[in-house]
Amino acid sequence: MNIAILGGGIAGLSAAITLKQAGFDVEIYERHPGPSEIGAGIVCWPNAAFVLDQLGVLDEVAQVSGVVSSMNRFSSDGELLGSLDIHTLSSVMGYPSYSIIRKDLMNILSRRVLELGIKLHYQHKVSGLSDNASGQVEVTFENTACIQPDIIIGADGRMNSIARKYVIEDNQPVYQGFINWIGVFESADALFTDSTVSDYWGTGERFGIVPVSSTKAYWAGGVVCEKIGLRDPLMYKQELNALFRHWPSPIDKIINDTAESRINKIYVHDHNPIKTWHRNNVVLLGDAAHSPLPTSGQGACQALEDAWHIANCLKVQSHNLDQAFTQFTQLRVDKTTGITLGGRQLAASIFNQDAEFCRQRNLAAKNTDYKKSVLGMAKGWASGLPMSA
Numbered sequence: 573m574n575i576a577i578l579g580g581g582i583a584g585l586s587a588a589i590t591l592k593q594a595g596f597d598v599e600i601y602e603r604h605p606g607p608s609e610i611g612a613g614i615v616c617w618p619n620a621a622f623v624l625d626q627l628g629v630l631d632e633v634a635q636v637s638g639v640v641s642s643m644n645r646f647s648s649d650g651e652l653l654g655s656l657d658i659h660t661l662s663s664v665m666g667y668p669s670y671s672i673i674r675k676d677l678m679n680i681l682s683r684r685v686l687e688l689g690i691k692l693h694y695q696h697k698v699s700g701l702s703d704n705a706s707g708q709v710e711v712t713f714e715n716t717a718c719i720q721p722d723i724i725i726g727a728d729g730r731m732n733s734i735a736r737k738y739v740i741e742d743n744q745p746v747y748q749g750f751i752n753w754i755g756v757f758e759s760a761d762a763l764f765t766d767s768t769v770s771d772y773w774g775t776g777e778r779f780g781i782v783p784v785s786s787t788k789a790y791w792a793g794g795v796v797c798e799k800i801g802l803r804d805p806l807m808y809k810q811e812l813n814a815l816f817r818h819w820p821s822p823i824d825k826i827i828n829d830t831a832e833s834r835i836n837k838i839y840v841h842d843h844n845p846i847k848t849w850h851r852n853n854v855v856l857l858g859d860a861a862h863s864p865l866p867t868s869g870q871g872a873c874q875a876l877e878d879a880w881h882i883a884n885c886l887k888v889q890s891h892n893l894d895q896a897f898t899q900f901t902q903l904r905v906d907k908t909t910g911i912t913l914g915g916r917q918l919a920a921s922i923f924n925q926d927a928e929f930c931r932q933r934n935l936a937a938k939n940t941d942y943k944k945s946v947l948g949m950a951k952g953w954a955s956g957l958p959m960s961a
């Protein structure tokens with residue numbers, strides 16, 4: 573059976589690898605001329621590390637990543653509100669948690685794809701999916717190419733998925749009312765002693781720093797913003813300084829020492845969860861199926877999990893696509909829906925603009941039982957995978 577994967581992002585590349593390893597003939601079609609570089613960095617939590625191990629790339633990932641040890645929450649005045657012990661999370665789940673620059677992860681996955689002899693067609697922008705006269709689904713590309721593969725995997729992301737439009741006839745993401753500026757910071761001198769994540773909460777504002785090595789970190793500054801507005805890269809630092817200049821060190825340094833070219837501004841969207849992920853021989857994967865907010869910390873991790881599950885489902889039931897896709901959806905929909913709703917709930921709290929709400933939120937953060945929280949995270953993230961929790 574030949575499988576066409578639409579989109580060469582984290583979901584598309586990782587699914588190509590698992591499917592090829594399962595014996596399928598796979599090709600990837602990506603609109604860009606090379607591996608996409610959108611986003612700054614990712615924490616590959618232990619559930620993602622498990623999948624990266626199955627893909628045969630975990631050692632390579634480990635070489636360019638930080639091992640996350642803890643996650644500290646602070647108020648915007650620098651008061652410590654609490655700390656999640658990520659070593660415990662990792663040891664309960666049996667895999668480390670790796671912080672990695674997104675570009676590095678994309679390069680590692682792309683190399684593995686080529687090593688396995690999978691064809692990756694760049695500059696193939698999908699323009700439509702349609703049912704042809706003989707009842708097959710046809711994929712057309714802007715460059716006039718046209719294919720009719722046995723299986724079509726829609727891994728074309730969250731903002732304008734043509735595959736999602738084909739499957740549920742709607743692909744409108746939902747703007748969630750906040751901006752994230754994301755960036756990759758590199759310094760000549762060592763600034764970080766370990767890969768402790770620092771998360772600062774203000775009133776309608778947030779700043780997070782994730783070290784990847786002693787000299788490198790990715791970061792995100794967020795603020796509530798009612799309407800989608802302009803994106804002018806020349807203004808990004810000014811906008812960030814206006815919001816975070818007086819926040820605790822090293823936020824100021826990180827903003828101002830990050831190269832302008834490595835900062836991006838995103839009006840953050842997600843999707844309402846859906847229960848139908850397939851139609852005919854087309855199935856959705858990654859952000860095209862479920863795209864949680866960055867506050868979930870799980871978007872890329874769930875894309876990786878999809879890759880592992882879809883190969884397992886198709887390996888057993890490739891003679892009956894409807895059954896394979898139904899099983900895949902059943903295995904994935906509750907977990908990804910919970911993560912999407914959890915991401916929204918955390919965003920509603922972090923980006924709340926009511927000072928009294930934020931005071932109570934910070935008080936609750938100080939009184940949280942973080943050991944219990946870590947065990948809860950492990951249980952949720954291990955679900956559906958052969959991992960302990």
Ligand SMILES: Cc1cc2nc3c(=O)[nH]c(=O)nc-3n(C[C@H](O)[C@H](O)[C@H](O)COP(=O)(O)OP(=O)(O)OC[C@H]3O[C@@H](n4cnc5c(N)ncnc54)[C@H](O)[C@@H]3O)c2cc1C
Pocket residue numbers: 578579580581582583584601602603604608611613614615696697698699727728729730732733734752754838840857858859860863864865866869870871872873874875
């Ligand atoms: C600001 C921000 C921060 C984030 N931080 C984290 C994080 O810390 N941890 C985490 O786990 N997740 C994070 N995420 C989420 C994560 O980036 C996504 O969930 C993940 O990239 C999903 O992978 P994907 O392959 O489904 O989609 P994408 O990575 O978006 O890949 C989709 C691919 O499809 C291609 N494509 C799109 N349309 C077409 C077309 N018509 N034809 C051909 N190709 C097409 C695109 O070019 C792209 O290469 C973040 C997201 C945002 C917005």
